[in-house]
Amino acid sequence: MAANKNFKILVTVTGLPVDRLREFGTVVQWNELGNPTSQELLELVKDCDALFCHGSNKIDKELLDAAPKLKVIGTYSVGYNHIDLEECKKRGLKIGYTPGETTEVAAEFGVGLLLATARRIPEANEASKDPVNVRFHGYLMSGKQIMDTTIGFFGLGAIGSSMLEKLAPFRPARFIYHNRSRKENCLAEYVSFDELVKESDFLIVTAALTPETTGKFDKDVFAKMKKGAIFVNISRGPLVKTEDIYDALKSGHLEAAGLDVTDPEPLPKGHPLLALKNCIVTPHIASATYRARNRMNDLTIANIINGLTGKPMLAPLLE
Numbered sequence: 001m002a003a004n005k006n007f008k009i010l011v012t013v014t015g016l017p018v019d020r021l022r023e024f025g026t027v028v029q030w031n032e033l034g035n036p037t038s039q040e041l042l043e044l045v046k047d048c049d050a051l052f053c054h055g056s057n058k059i060d061k062e063l064l065d066a067a068p069k070l071k072v073i074g075t076y077s078v079g080y081n082h083i084d085l086e087e088c089k090k091r092g093l094k095i096g097y098t099p100g101e102t103t104e105v106a107a108e109f110g111v112g113l114l115l116a117t118a119r120r121i122p123e124a125n126e127a128s129k130d131p132v133n134v135r136f137h138g139y140l141m142s143g144k145q146i147m148d149t150t151i152g153f154f155g156l157g158a159i160g161s162s163m164l165e166k167l168a169p170f171r172p173a174r175f176i177y178h179n180r181s182r183k184e185n186c187l188a189e190y191v192s193f194d195e196l197v198k199e200s201d202f203l204i205v206t207a208a209l210t211p212e213t214t215g216k217f218d219k220d221v222f223a224k225m226k227k228g229a230i231f232v233n234i235s236r237g238p239l240v241k242t243e244d245i246y247d248a249l250k251s252g253h254l255e256a257a258g259l260d261v262t263d264p265e266p267l268p269k270g271h272p273l274l275a276l277k278n279c280i281v282t283p284h285i286a287s288a289t290y291r292a293r294n295r296m297n298d299l300t301i302a303n304i305i306n307g308l309t310g311k312p313m314l315a316p317l318l319e
């Protein structure tokens with residue numbers, strides 16, 4: 001069957017090869033570095049049939065009102081907290097996403113970020129640029145060892161569980177977790193949120209952003225954490241109150257943090273958190289390998305094409 005060539009499709013992600021979509025109509029691809037502003041997005045989406053978006057694009061009532069022809073959304077992400085699902089449901093929109101493609105790669109990154117944070121790798125790299133900084137002394141660039149510690153997970157879905165498996169060979173004394181539901185046959189022990197916070201030497205956040213988890217890690221929580229604990233967030237920035245983690249790191253109560261996600265994201269230039277030696281900030285790149293990104297792209301394109309042509313999406317979120 002000949003493909004309908006009349007669709008208009010907006011792709012908000014720069015740099016991805018999306019030629020397959022051109023067989024179905026006109027593709028407008030955002031070509032600037034950085035994200036379109038909400039205003040730019042409203043303008044771009046207004047006569048589109050389909051939207052290829054990612055986690056930084058807010059898909060809310062205002063945007064949906066501005067796009068009366070929109071039928072299909074393919075988000076280039078596994079997370080969907082940026083999409084107002086209720087509003088989409090009311091309009092009968094189809095939404096596809098990219099579960100599975102990011103699990104292993106995000107877990108690998110989480111382990112890397114934990115190790116880099118615990119062993120101060122970026123700081124050591126920076127210091128090595130001048131031999132004066134790295135004159136040997138007994139504790140030069142010393143950090144925290146994983147063996148015999150307690151590793152805690154806030155949220156233990158697919159990414160957290162994969163991270164746990166990857167960390168097991170480092171032989172921590174114990175894994176603990178707090179999650180919406182308890183896991184069967186799990187290496188980690190379920191504990192209350194309070195126990196998780198008080199007992200973890202490494203606290204890793206892999207929970208989804210929901211109204212319940214927004215702002216969950218605030219000054220009271222950081223105060224309850226062990227002195228010298230390490231905090232890693234590869235979930236979503238708004239789970240953590242930015243000023244409060246800054247204070248906990250600045251005072252030395254937390255030994256270090258590795259944050260792949262922040263609030264706001266990205267942090268403005270010169271933000272105080274970026275100046276802390278004991279904080280590694282990366283720009284939300286847990287899923288950034290060529291393999292994963294290509295697979296996410298292929299899946300998002302297939303979801304959109306299937307959605308537009310009346311076939312079941314490969315990974316539907318709403319259909």
Ligand SMILES: O=C(O)C(=O)CO
Nearest residue numbers: 077078079102286287
């Ligand atoms: O796919 C997502 O939702 C991500 O956050 C990628 O890191």
